[in-house]
Amino acid sequence: MASDTMATQVTTTPAGRRGPFSSRTGLTVLAVVVTLISVLPVLWMLTSSFKTRETVTDGKLIPTDFTFDNFVYVFTEVPFARYLWNSFFISAVITVVALFFHSMAAYALARLRFPGRDKLFGAIFATLLVTAPVVLIPLFLVVRELGMLDSYAGLIIPSIFNAFGIFLLRQFYLGLPKELEEAAVIDGCGHWQVYWSIVLPMSRPILSALAIFFFLANWNAFVWPLVVTSDQDLTVVQLGIASFQSQYSSNWNYILAAATIAALPMLILFFIFQRQIVESVKTSGLK
Template sequence: MSERTRTGRPNRLAFAAAVVLALITAGPMLLMLSGALKPPDDVFDGKVLPTAPTLENFQEVLTGAPFGLYLWNSFLLAAGVTVAAVLFHSMAAFALARLRFRGRDGIFFTLFATILVSMPMIIVPLFIVVRELGLLDTYAGVALPMVFQAFALFLLRQFYLTMPAELEEAAKIDGCGPLGIYWRVALPLSRPILAALSIFIFLGAWNSFLWPLTTTSDSSRWVVQIGIASLQGEFAGEWNTILAASTLASLPTIALFLVFQRQIIESIKTSGLK
């Protein structure tokens, strides 16, 4: 068997597997878009006649409900949570990785152990705390409990542990303290992983449903996921309208991935090399 044959067959198998995985991933999205573009009476009614695509369902979503406001609320929530989480977690991870103080490892393992605690387990006491602080029906009340991410702290700490000590020593010679080392050395080095982490945090906040539903009763504070749930009651049985709303809600996340896919790949490569 020639060298070309031996190397070509695994490549073809890998390509075929990639195509199958891509179809499995894109299939639900294509079905959602297809349903959103169908006329109101041609979804899930057994008809097989072809129909021309229409934007009527999107117009119904945007005019029949304040869906633009829901999208804006989700953007504010996701952007605020992402900025705060990246800033505080990078600072905390740097301190837990590069600074030496008593109880450092105990603090880290205590914080990391919270990854085993899911939101439904703490939603009642968390709601009581937010209520006592007077933060119900506010952006702060929804966003603040979502800022802490145990996985983000773990990931950044592991990255900072691999930072060469020579860079830190050189920064100290130049007169930098811990804050200067963090800002001028650690933060620039961690840009790829911070970019990927920002995307994951943004997507998690964008798709949040349970906690915003618990803390907001004012419809002007609803996020897009609650808005889609409310449409299921307002447009009961009109699944094409629900699919149109879901398509609109997914567009920002798809655009975010397309814009920052290079940073995601770079972070994976960097983590692998470490």
């Protein structure tokens, strides 16, 4: 009887029951910790940008207070609106032009057959192994010889090419069904019509994600604008924040207000297009 009771208990016990701390719980806790580590600096920046600076008067510490004067100071004392416009214009032009040419190059490398196609793609992919500091001086010499220093052209043209965009788009195009393109060719469409009418509309998720990546990278660009420009009218927002750090090193409320203004457009874009970013990662074969 005792053995029958034990057998009944064993069979009624759920097989494979997890303990109180399963692997899923551990991953959830880790995700929460990483999220807090990432979000807390942003929250500190936002809250501090609305505070006045702590001062000491007659030996007494005057605490901070809530104010909008930091943002008013940023826009009135320096041409910060001009800095924002420069960064927006440069980033937008680079993003649009790069997506147009990258998508054409990726479609050709994925679908068209021509001699040396694989070698050409290998050469493009190999540029990912070359870091930016390695080509900084040669690129500066080329831009100087072409007379593009202190110009929008010098800021935009060298930043258009990006092997990562071509690689990601090519991987996406390789996963598209060939039947749609073959049907269009049978109907009399050429390569350009197939690309423009079929491939591009189907590429909206990946193009949206790349648009965010390109825009964010160029919005945060610092080294190349610092090297290629000296004109104040061409100063981008990151250089403007750096000048704030040198001029108002003790007034962190002004610096954080400028940083908040610069970060706000990127946060808005990310929250708007986060679904497209996730879909592009799933559909491009990257796991």
